[in-house]
Amino acid sequence: MILLNTVQKKYGNKLVLSIPNLTLKDGIIGIVGNNGAGKTTLFYSILNLIKLNAGIVKIDDFEVKEEKWKKSTGVFLDDCFLISYLNCREYLNLVANLYGVDSDSLEIKLKLFDSFLDSIPDMRIQISKLSKGNQKKIGLVGALLNENRLTILDEPFVNLDPKSQWELQNIILKIKNKNQMFLIASHQLDHISKISDKVIVLKSGEIIDSIDRKYLKIETLNRLLVD
Amino acid sequence: MKNVIILLMKNEMKFVLRISRARVMLLFSLFLWAQYYFSSFHTNSFKMMITPVYLSLLSIIHSQLLYSWDSSFFSFMLTKVSREDYIKSKYYFHCFLLLISSSIVIVMDSVKQEPIIFQTVAIAVYLLGSLPYVILLLGRFNKKPVDINKGAFMNYEGFTIMPFLLVLYLLFSIAIFYYPINYFWSESIAFYVFFALGCIGFLIRNSILKLIVIDFNSVGKNLFENYLKKIK
Numbered sequence: 271m272i273l274l275n276t277v278q279k280k281y282g283n284k285l286v287l288s289i290p291n292l293t294l295k296d297g298i299i300g301i302v303g304n305n306g307a308g309k310t311t312l313f314y315s316i317l318n319l320i321k322l323n324a325g326i327v328k329i330d331d332f333e334v335k336e337e338k339w340k341k342s343t344g345v346f347l348d349d350c351f352l353i354s355y356l357n358c359r360e361y362l363n364l365v366a367n368l369y370g371v372d373s374d375s376l377e378i379k380l381k382l383f384d385s386f387l388d389s390i391p392d393m394r395i396q397i398s399k400l401s402k403g404n405q406k407k408i409g410l411v412g413a414l415l416n417e418n419r420l421t422i423l424d425e426p427f428v429n430l431d432p433k434s435q436w437e438l439q440n441i442i443l444k445i446k447n448k449n450q451m452f453l454i455a456s457h458q459l460d461h462i463s464k465i466s467d468k469v470i471v472l473k474s475g476e477i478i479d480s481i482d483r484k485y486l487k488i489e490t491l492n493r494l495l496v497d
Numbered sequence: 498m499k500n501v502i503i504l505l506m507k508n509e510m511k512f513v514l515r516i517s518r519a520r521v522m523l524l525f526s527l528f529l530w531a532q533y534y535f536s537s538f539h540t541n542s543f544k545m546m547i548t549p550v551y552l553s554l555l556s557i558i559h560s561q562l563l564y565s566w567d568s569s570f571f572s573f574m575l576t577k578v579s580r581e582d583y584i585k586s587k588y589y590f591h592c593f594l595l596l597i598s599s600s601i602v603i604v605m606d607s608v609k610q611e612p613i614i615f616q617t618v619a620i621a622v623y624l625l626g627s628l629p630y631v632i633l634l635l636g637r638f639n640k641k642p643v644d645i646n647k648g649a650f651m652n653y654e655g656f657t658i659m660p661f662l663l664v665l666y667l668l669f670s671i672a673i674f675y676y677p678i679n680y681f682w683s684e685s686i687a688f689y690v691f692f693a694l695g696c697i698g699f700l701i702r703n704s705i706l707k708l709i710v711i712d713f714n715s716v717g718k719n720l721f722e723n724y725l726k727k728i729k
Binding site (some may be wrong): 318319320321333337339343345347348349350351352353354355356360364365367368398405 | 500501504508511512515518525569572573575576577578579580645646714715718719721722729
């Protein structure tokens, strides 16, 4: 469970995030909003990467500054979550080792991603030499390979080909279990509306709506974002 | 040492070996050591002001971009690794660099049959017990991200003030102890004091690192926001 209480973040004088109270429970939670709506800032706040002007963030009853969440959280927001001078194999080994996953278990876990990663000809290629799409795949696998309590993905479908987008959607649905929470920000409303149990709509740093799966329609999301 | 710290140190070693900018900067030390080898220092006191720089050459050069080296994957480090493990890995990596630099200088002194090997060892131990902490604290000033794919020279990212501050620290911190002790007692006592201070500094590393980690809790966020601004 993630709890945000009176969270505010300003860049200069501009308020970019203002969340009076938000509780997120398990399941797949989609975060949608136009550019500058505060999606990534919300993630940075949850991940304790930025100094908040006010408020506290808790993951499973512990304040994020206590760092207990790190062992059970998978994140891929952008290129800064990749280590470009490592090869794909070394990167995934490093991530697995940081989670305490041994190499045998890693092999088993990677089987799930066989088809998703088949566009990468050799796992010994340095990450910096891969295409944008393949780099993204490595980052996503790094975030998803452990059965994390919390997984945070920012625009996971961007730069992926249609087949890979469809595979990623299936992988997320396959690995999701009752005790896991996914926070996924995306502009691709079709994917978000298919996989999310709940969608939160952000505008100018504020939550303007929160829609449960049973009421979730792509037209509603479209209308909220366009209006 | 924790497994995570060893993993991060191995990772940093790969960084040094694979990123030409980091590698070339360290290879530059070879020229400076050659200069040290072919120079002759006739007095202990003069040598003592110069030697610390050579004893810590690798560490000083690599620390020039401490934290900034990681700017392209800083988010990874801050979300996958605890701040304590991250700082400790940096600390032990700089201890490792200090050990290599010191060993090279001590071997050179032995080959040249310099009569002041104990003095060099004493200063090396003093540096081991103090310099890595100073490096970790000064890293907060490296607010600019670096492009690790650029070459070591003519990269238009400039040099940082850090090596200058570190050399000042080396000169002053040694002079502060050396000259009064030498004046009131003797030179050899000064070197025993350096040796003892180094040992104490290394033995109480956990307490000092705890304070640096507390400081890094806010410094890390500032650096992240700075890297983010500049990268975007």
